[in-house]
Each structure stands twice: as C-alpha cells, then as structure tokens.
Amino acid sequence: MKYTxxxxxxxxxxxxxxxxxxxxxxxxxxxxxxxxIIELEQGKPTCQLGKVLTVLHTLGINLSLNMPSDFSKKSKD
Known part of the structure; x- marks a missing residue:
C-alpha cells in the first residue's frame, strides 16, 4: 500500500x-x-515525521516499512 x-x-x-x-x-x-493534529488529519504533506510517528504510536497505529529484497545488494553505506 502506498501511504500519502x-x-x-x-x-x-x-x-x-x-x-x-x-x-x-x-x-x-x-x-x-x-x-x-488538525493539519495532520487534513493531510498536510509537511508535517514533522517525528510528531506523526508519536501520534500514530499514541493511537496504537503500527506503521511498517518493507525494504526491497535486493536492498542489501544495492546499499553499501
């Protein structure tokens, strides 16, 4: 799913x-x-990520990141 x-x-x-x-x-x-909170619920694209994650955690919402299977082969840093 693509999150916006x-x-x-x-x-x-x-x-x-x-x-x-x-x-x-x-x-x-x-x-x-x-x-x-108002801006987050309205979908403001520039909300601070740290605060978004805090709100999600407060509500019990889990957000997962799935890395591509070939990610480790491409990334050297």
Missing part, C-alpha cells in the same frame, strides 16, 4: 473518533499541539 499524507490523516482521524477522543484530547495525550 491524506491517507495517513484519514486513518488518524478515523482511529481518534473510534476511540472517542477529540482533536484536543489527542494533542494533549500525544504531546503535540491542536494545530498539528
């Missing part, structure tokens, strides 16, 4: 609502600001 800022924002919003939390609740529990 919009799709991540939709998942965050849906999960937050399923948990019965407001945007303000999520901002407080994740240690981010209300404006950040």
């Amino acid at each position: 800022p919009q799709s991540i924002g939709e998942v965050v919003k849906k999960t937050r609502k399923q948990l019965g939390a407001t945007q303000k609740d999520l901002a407080l529990t994740s240690g981010t600001g209300l404006r950040f």
Whole structure:
C-alpha cells in the first residue's frame, strides 16, 4: 500500500473518533499541539515525521516499512 499524507490523516482521524477522543484530547495525550493534529488529519504533506510517528504510536497505529529484497545488494553505506 502506498501511504500519502491524506491517507495517513484519514486513518488518524478515523482511529481518534473510534476511540472517542477529540482533536484536543489527542494533542494533549500525544504531546503535540491542536494545530498539528488538525493539519495532520487534513493531510498536510509537511508535517514533522517525528510528531506523526508519536501520534500514530499514541493511537496504537503500527506503521511498517518493507525494504526491497535486493536492498542489501544495492546499499553499501
């Protein structure tokens, strides 16, 4: 699956609502600001990755990265 800022924002919003939390609740529990949560849920493409990961963790959302099978052959650094 290809993730986009919009799709991540939709998942965050849906999960937050399923948990019965407001945007303000999520901002407080994740240690981010209300404006950040609003922008994340709207799919803002320039949200800080560290904060996005914090919000996902707070909501119990797991994000996985799958490296190509030939990645180790191409990467020397």
